[in-house]
Amino acid sequence: MKCIQTETVLCYIFLSFYIATGQDGMLQKPEAQQSGHRIVGGHDAQPGELPFQVAIQRKFYFGSGSFHWCGGSIIDSEHVLTAGHCVFGLPTAELIVYAGVLNNSWQTAQENRVVRHVTEVFLHEEFDIDTYINDIAVLQVSPGFPTDNPDVKAIPLREDIAPEGLACTVSGWGLLGDPEETKPQILQVVALPFITHDTCRHIYRNYTDGSIELGMNCAGYLEGGKDACNGDSGGPLQCGGLLTGVVSWGEKCALPNYPGVYSDVAYYKDWIAQQLARSRTKFIFRM
Ligand code: 4AZ
Numbered sequence: 001m002k003c004i005q006t007e008t009v010l011c012y013i014f015l016s017f018y019i020a021t022g023q024d025g026m027l028q029k030p031e032a033q034q035s036g037h038r039i040v041g042g043h044d045a046q047p048g049e050l051p052f053q054v055a056i057q058r059k060f061y062f063g064s065g066s067f068h069w070c071g072g073s074i075i076d077s078e079h080v081l082t083a084g085h086c087v088f089g090l091p092t093a094e095l096i097v098y099a100g101v102l103n104n105s106w107q108t109a110q111e112n113r114v115v116r117h118v119t120e121v122f123l124h125e126e127f128d129i130d131t132y133i134n135d136i137a138v139l140q141v142s143p144g145f146p147t148d149n150p151d152v153k154a155i156p157l158r159e160d161i162a163p164e165g166l167a168c169t170v171s172g173w174g175l176l177g178d179p180e181e182t183k184p185q186i187l188q189v190v191a192l193p194f195i196t197h198d199t200c201r202h203i204y205r206n207y208t209d210g211s212i213e214l215g216m217n218c219a220g221y222l223e224g225g226k227d228a229c230n231g232d233s234g235g236p237l238q239c240g241g242l243l244t245g246v247v248s249w250g251e252k253c254a255l256p257n258y259p260g261v262y263s264d265v266a267y268y269k270d271w272i273a274q275q276l277a278r279s280r281t282k283f284i285f286r287m
Contacts, residue, residue: 071235174231220259
């Protein structure tokens with residue numbers, strides 16, 4: 001959304017309202033922004049089904065409370081993996097992480113809910129907001145996640161290239177379905193087949209608003225119908241119990257021949273390990 005000069009004040013008032021009403025920002029590539037087609041075919045997640053899923057929210061400027069922004073995955077006792085575009089340009093102090101919840105409303109108390117502040121953001125040094133190349137970030141939370149909560153658990157990272165067609169799930173609190181622009185309060189999950197980098201690059205070959213670059217993989221059906229969407233960014237593509245992708249972008253949602261695009265966890269395994277090491281070193285020096 002662009003604000004032109006003569007209408008700047010009105011536009012910003014509108015923009016604040018737009019954000020406050022929970023229309024997440026930044027979740028499609030800027031050129032591909034626009035909705036109308038949204039996640040279809042998902043269903044409510046069951047308690048304990050996706051204990052690694054977190055909701056990343058942004059705190060309101062005034063008063064208490066927060067609004068949904070992105071998804072993320074717990075990767076160890078004090079770190080969350082998410083998309084670079086979810087944290088790009090945002091103050092660390094504005095972010096808050098909810099784990100162990102199916103309902104992502106900050107007002108809804110839930111037995112196993114764990115709320116954590118973000119203490120450090122490690123955004124990929126070469127993240128490109130125009131192309132979404134290197135759309136990945138590690139968040140350090142404080143204090144660390146509990147070890148005895150059945151609804152809060154880390155997911156191991158995939159280190160090899162997943163095979164074509166592997167059964168995966170993607171999950172999140174992103175937009176639900178046409179025509180209503182509602183977002184679910186309950187975490188949604190949908191099963192999808194994995195699409196390798198090479199195949200996806202071919203599928204998107206004639207697309208002019210983006211391309212499948214190194215470090216990107218995909219998931220979905222060529223006939224469309226099941227996909228991640230606005231508000232799911234940063235969340236997990238899980239295949240065979242391993243974190244395989246991070247929701248990144250796509251041409252709208254659930255369209256035929258435009259599968260969802262993910263940051264490839266195996267491709268970034270060394271980068272992720274480096275960030276975890278950096279984070280731990282910083283922690284030692286902070287004491
Ligand atoms: C988004 O805006 C978004 N269909 C996420 C995934 C896809 C498109 C948009 C892929 O969060």
